[in-house]
Amino acid sequence: MTTTGDKASPFHFDRHAPEYIDHFDDLTHQLHEKCPIAWTETWGGHWVASGYKEVFEIARHGSLLSNDHDVHHERKGWQGITIPSPPGRDTRGGFLEMDPPEQRDWRRAIDPYLSPAAINRWKPMLDDLTRACIDERIETGTIDFVDDLANVVPAIMTLALMGLPLADWEIYCEPAHAQVYTPPTSPDMARVIEMTSVTQQKLLDGIRECRRNPRPGMVLGLIEAEIMGGPASDSDIRDTLGLLIGGGFDTTTALTAHSLQWLGENPTERARLRAELPELIDLATEEFLRYYTPAPGDGRTVTCEYELSGHHLEEGDRLWLSWAMANRDPSVFEEPDAVKIDRRHNRHTSFGLGVHRCIGSNVARTVFKAMLTAVLDRIPDYVCDPSGAVHYDTIGVINGMKHLPATFTPGLRIGKGIEETIGLWQKSIDEEGLARPVTRQG
Amino acid sequence: MSDGRGRAGGAIRLKVHVDPDKCQGHTLCAMEAPEAFELSDFDGHSTARFETVPAGMEQAVRDAAKTCPEQAIVITD
Ligand code: SF4
Numbered sequence: 001m002t003t004t005g006d007k008a009s010p011f012h013f014d015r016h017a018p019e020y021i022d023h024f025d026d027l028t029h030q031l032h033e034k035c036p037i038a039w040t041e042t043w044g045g046h047w048v049a050s051g052y053k054e055v056f057e058i059a060r061h062g063s064l065l066s067n068d069h070d071v072h073h074e075r076k077g078w079q080g081i082t083i084p085s086p087p088g089r090d091t092r093g094g095f096l097e098m099d100p101p102e103q104r105d106w107r108r109a110i111d112p113y114l115s116p117a118a119i120n121r122w123k124p125m126l127d128d129l130t131r132a133c134i135d136e137r138i139e140t141g142t143i144d145f146v147d148d149l150a151n152v153v154p155a156i157m158t159l160a161l162m163g164l165p166l167a168d169w170e171i172y173c174e175p176a177h178a179q180v181y182t183p184p185t186s187p188d189m190a191r192v193i194e195m196t197s198v199t200q201q202k203l204l205d206g207i208r209e210c211r212r213n214p215r216p217g218m219v220l221g222l223i224e225a226e227i228m229g230g231p232a233s234d235s236d237i238r239d240t241l242g243l244l245i246g247g248g249f250d251t252t253t254a255l256t257a258h259s260l261q262w263l264g265e266n267p268t269e270r271a272r273l274r275a276e277l278p279e280l281i282d283l284a285t286e287e288f289l290r291y292y293t294p295a296p297g298d299g300r301t302v303t304c305e306y307e308l309s310g311h312h313l314e315e316g317d318r319l320w321l322s323w324a325m326a327n328r329d330p331s332v333f334e335e336p337d338a339v340k341i342d343r344r345h346n347r348h349t350s351f352g353l354g355v356h357r358c359i360g361s362n363v364a365r366t367v368f369k370a371m372l373t374a375v376l377d378r379i380p381d382y383v384c385d386p387s388g389a390v391h392y393d394t395i396g397v398i399n400g401m402k403h404l405p406a407t408f409t410p411g412l413r414i415g416k417g418i419e420e421t422i423g424l425w426q427k428s429i430d431e432e433g434l435a436r437p438v439t440r441q442g
Numbered sequence: 443m444s445d446g447r448g449r450a451g452g453a454i455r456l457k458v459h460v461d462p463d464k465c466q467g468h469t470l471c472a473m474e475a476p477e478a479f480e481l482s483d484f485d486g487h488s489t490a491r492f493e494t495v496p497a498g499m500e501q502a503v504r505d506a507a508k509t510c511p512e513q514a515i516v517i518t519d
Binding site: 056060108111112114115116117118282286344345346347348349351353354355357361362438439 | 464466467468469470472473481482483484485486505508509510511512513
């Protein structure tokens with residue numbers, strides 16, 4: 001029987017299974033050829049949109065897809081953006097599990113902390129934190145790019161933007177990553193949920209502290225925001241901070257680890273990137289974003305009947321938008337399965353499409369570029385140890401790595417260690433109000 | 443400053459604008475052609491710096507349009 005990818009003849013697709021990691025290219029080719037929109041029976045049954053055309057058409061459609069996660073069954077009972085919906089969750093995943101106009105109000109409140117102009121202000125801190133991370137390792141000639149660099153800088157940056165104490169980054173770090181790399185059916189899930197609830201409490205404490213002693217940052221921006229005509233509750237603010245932590249901590253880590261691994265395996269391209277960094281860094285960054293798609297997709301719920309490439313979507317159907325697979329569509333990307341660090345016209349979907357475009361995209365790019373630049377500058381001959389590289393057990397949520405050890409020719413420290421550096425930047429943030437929003441215009 | 447090239451081609455000038463309903467602030471247009479597109483300080487959404495594309499900048503504007511993930515850049519002859 002040939003699979004048509006309809007409900008009567010589903011296409012087997014399981015994002016959390018090892019085949020998804022091991023045979024991603026094959027699976028993508030099959031879906032593109034046979035059914036760029038396909039029904040699969042896994043995880044309660046859902047559509048998988050993998051073709052660029054299909055993803056583009058529906059992700060930007062105003063009202064066809066809903067992000068709503070109706071945890072208290074007040075509306076239609078829809079399940080938000082994760083397939084399957086995380087076990088035991090009774091809170092929404094911030095504004096990513098809302099539809100406009102509510103979603104728009106939340107985004108407007110934090111846009112001026114995350115715009116290109118706002119993020120540019122943080123470059124000196126990012127360069128200094130990156131320097132400190134490398135200084136901690138440079139005399140030893142060994143580094144774990146995940147543990148010693150890519151887990152650290154994005155985490156501290158995220159807390160800085162929120163206006164929370166930088167030194168707390170380690171408290172949030174493990175649960176933020178474990179939450180995404182633990183498969184939904186893992187026996188470890190209970191422990192992860194427990195760890196997460198500790199950080200949730202910590203965030204609530206942070207919000208209350210900011211109400212008592214206001215300090216600039218996104219926490220204050222959200223406290224002062226008008227959402228649907230009134231202030232937001234502490235728990236809604238907490239959920240949005242949780243979303244920003246999930247988005248801010250894990251995705252840039254994933255991008256950095258994969259890119260450094262690829263450059264380690266392709267030393268000629270690494271040397272070229274290093275030699276032509278000003279011309280190539282933007283193009284290379286977009287190409288790594290496309291090829292490794294840190295957030296490989298998002299779930300949605302179909303809100304009304306719709307014909308898409310010969311398939312019939314119905315109200316209430318769950319649907320997976322595969323950004324990762326759309327990014328490999330040969331009708332848009334020449335030689336889509338190759339990394340070309342000078343690729344042009346790269347309109348990848350890695351930050352999503354439509355009104356839910358990743359609000360942290362400017363943070364991600366800037367943080368990534370700071371780390372990449374420093375590694376190429378200071379430890380350009382690194383060699384990754386493939387036996388020590390650990391990928392996530394599931395890449396159904398984030399295409400990430402837990403560890404990426406490497407060795408290199410040792411060099412000299414040029415500044416203070418990470419703890420002291422964090423302390424100095426905390427002081428500047430407090431004294432100079434670095435986490436203020438940019439002023440509204442345009 | 444009419445030059446031979448403009449007249450010979452019938453002086454057809456491209457027009458460009460960014461559709462504000464489609465633009466979501468991916469910023470790739472300004473990365474591709476900073477001389478043609480300006481990003482809002484507030485949310486990174488884009489506007490064209492001119493309506494009529496100056497001579498010599500046609501290719502840069504076309505490249506930016508091809509790079510926009512939302513296909514929000516509208517070019518008309
Ligand atoms: S690339 Fe497109 S979506 Fe992004 S800012 Fe430019 S016009 Fe807007």
